[in-house]
Amino acid sequence: MADTKQQISKEAELFLTGSLMTTVIPSIYVLVFIASVPLNAAAIFMFSFRVRPKKPAVIYMLNLATADLLFVLLLPFKASYHFNGTDWVYGSAMCRVVTFAFYCNMYGSVLLMMCISVDRFLAVVYPIRSLAWRCQRNAVAVCCAMWLLAVAGVMPIVLPEQTAYLPDLNITTCYDVKEDSEMHGYYLYFFPAFSCVFFFIPLIVTTACYGSIIRVLLRASESKRSKKTRALVTAIMVLTVFVVCFTPSNILLLAHYAEYSKQHSDSLYTAYLVATSIGSVNCCLDPVIYYFGSSQYRKQVARLLCRQAPPGSSSQKTSKTSQSGTFQGSLEKR
Structure with missing residues (x-):
């Protein structure tokens, strides 16, 4: 299908050609790519071939690392x-x-993080009663359902034409410029519903x-509380990452369409792209959470570092110490 031709406002022209769009945003993407690819590739390898047994938390983390x-x-x-x-x-x-893939993987990650939060909730709050539900087969089924939900939810985003040719700037945009009829009709009603299902409901569930x-x-009693410090820090860390990384962009997206419905303005779209x-x-942060949230993952990382370190080096000694003295908290061992 040929690119649609669009006429845009001077405000939009400045936004599309400004330093935020052409320097800041892509620089962030490059840094994230460089840091995240080896971390998540290593996490997938660990969860797939090294971590045993494949408990529900491991299956959810493997899928999350794949989505990332x-x-x-x-x-x-x-x-x-x-x-x-x-x-x-x-x-x-x-x-x-x-x-399609960009938003499918983004919101697939949100759904999977929600699943991890529910699994951790059941493991900590209802450790005995939840044993029948928290099995490998159910975890695989839940992950499949989350991927299907993400695919079905994101599909309507890409049904309209995504590229638009701007003759005044002699550029072709991808997803960033839409026809007014779509902005005031299709997308105006779709995105509020989409954000509720794929972000705000998961946000409420995860926070709860x-x-x-x-x-x-x-x-927990004083004696047990000292042993659960890492579990507590992990829970706070995961919740913070979820809220800080995903909340601003979704709130700005809703605010952008609310503003656009009243007046033709793109002022919030730049902020949305920066937040995204x-x-x-x-x-980059999820693999750090795996390290602190899974004792098995932590042991495998320690063993890998132990193998790579020269005999008698401080790295090797630290790895051995961490393997023998690691506390397996309620968030880690279930």
Whole structure:
């Protein structure tokens, strides 16, 4: 399908050609790509081949690491697009593919983080009663359902044409410029519903689960509380990453469409794109959470470092110490 031709406002022209779009955003994507690819590739390898047994938490983390890796592998396309003056040179079909995969993996990650929070809630608050539900088969089924939900939810985003040729700037945009009829009709009604299902409901569930986990851990007896410090820190860390990385972009997205419905303005869209690029940092932070949240993952990392370190080095000694003295908290061993 040929690119649609669009006339845009001077405000939009400045936004598309400004330093935020052509320098800051793609630079963030490049840094995230460089840091995240090896971390998530290592996490996938560990969860797939080294961590045994495959408990529900491991299955959820493996799927989350996969979603993060697929997400960051698309960032070179996004970075190239912005560095090139927001000129998409890969064709209309590739724009659809990248846009679809970008948002599918982003919101798939949100759904999977919600699943991890529910699993941790059941493990900590209802450790005995939840044993029948928290099995490998159910975890695989839940992950499949979350991926299907993400695919079905994101599909309507890419049904309309994604590329638009701007003759005044002589560039072709990907997803960033839409027809007024779509902005005031299709997208205006779709995105509020989409954000509720794929972000705000998971946000409420995740916050409630980790809030309950933290409350239970704080109420633990003094002798047990000292042993659950890492579990408590992990719960706070996961909740913070979820809120900080995903909340700003989704709130700005809703605010953008609310503003656009009243007046033709793109002032919030720039802030949304910046928030989305900053939110991608979660792909670098998730592997850190795996390290503190899974004792098995931590042991495998320690063994890998022990193998790579020269005999008698401080790295090797530290690895041995961490393997023998690691506390397996309630968040880690279930």
